[in-house]
Amino acid sequence: MKLDQLRAFIAVVETGSFRSAADAIHKTQPGISAAVKALEEQFGFLLFDRNSYRPTLTPEGHAFFLQSQKLMSQALQLENLGNDLAQGTEAPLQLCLSQMALDDNCMSRIKAFQRQHADIALDITTDHLYGVQEKLAKNQCEIAIGPRYGLDDRHAFIELNKITMIAVISPELLATLNTSDTKIKQQSLYAIPQILVNDTTANASENGHRYVLPTGKRWYVNDFQAKKTLLVHGLGWARMPKHCIQAELSNGQLVPIEVENFTSQNQLPIFMIRLRHQTQSSQANAFWEMMKGFSNSTGSDL
Known part of the structure; x- marks a missing residue:
């Protein structure tokens, strides 16, 4: 498998025909056809269903196309990096x-x-x-x-350094709990969603979250900004980095809570x-x- 073959295959998919692919990447149409045929012969399956007017991806071809795009993108990044290094330009520091x-x-x-x-x-x-x-x-x-x-x-x-994590809720939602206890019983929160940020790892599981009530509703969001927005609008409770909600704590949109037998506040290194x-x-x-x-x-x- 060669990058030129993948480039030809991708061009056919993106342009919709072998002729258009040849024009797009400045190759001859027979050259495009030969490149695609070589890939099909190497792996033993058809990339295109050629019975229709325009070449249509087979299921195997569709899966192959998705990975081909990723590989070509990485190859382009590597090529750009090589050019930058040759010119004395260092790659960005990735954090x-x-x-x-x-x-x-x-x-x-x-x-x-x-x-x-x-x-x-x-x-x-x-x-x-x-x-x-x-x-x-x-x-x-x-x-x-x-x-x-x-x-x-x-x-x-x-x-x-260390950051402070603190459990919070909106005062309006807190009022619905009808509790005067210093610490809120876990059972009182079971009907209210605990809002969590998704673990994005390939094998993500609830084990990624260390501070979760064993019972009760859970809502998941993609970031802390979305989490804060839901909290301010009274759609749940959660632990938050204190520095992220300092303004909301100061103006009373959110209030700290102590939950019984739960780490409501701690310092996180x-x-x-x-x-x-x-x-x-x-x-x-x-x-x-x-x-x-x-x-x-x-x-x-x-």
Whole structure:
């Protein structure tokens, strides 16, 4: 299998015909046909149903097309990287930040790094729970910043700071509980959705969430902004990073709650993380050392 063959196959799918594909990628129509035929012969199945007026993907062809697109995209990225490196342009430093770690402490450190290393481009993605470490495992980032979910001997990590997690609810929804107890009984919350941010890992399960009532409704959202919006509108209760809801706590849109036999509030350490075996770029090493210099906390950086 060659990239030119995949490029020809993708062109046929995207343009709708062998003739149009030939024009699109500046090849002859016989050359396009030969490339597609070579792929079909190599794998032993038809990519197109040629009985119709226009070539139509077979079920096998459709699955093959989806993966071909991904491979060609990666090949293009690699080609662009090679060109950049040849011209002396370094690739961006890829970071993955946990959504809950985006407080002033984290942002001020990244801002300080960018000021000192203005020539280093940053490629920043965000994730949640074990998804942060999964980005590292899949080589989709060089350094991650987040809580200590899934860390083991494969990881080097340094504690950067701690954030406060706090259980909250809207005052209107709290009033419907009709309770005067200092601590809310878990049973009182069973009918109210506990709002959780989805674990995005490939093998995601409820085990990714450490602070969940064993019984009761659960609603899932994609990020903390959506979570906060549902909370403010009285559609559930949840644990939230305090720095994300400081304004809502101050203006009374949300109020803290204490739930019986439940960790309603705690300090959550935030770590800078990398893989021990992964070769680090010069940008990643510069970032690691500068962030490490900000931190006097514990970790495992051996």
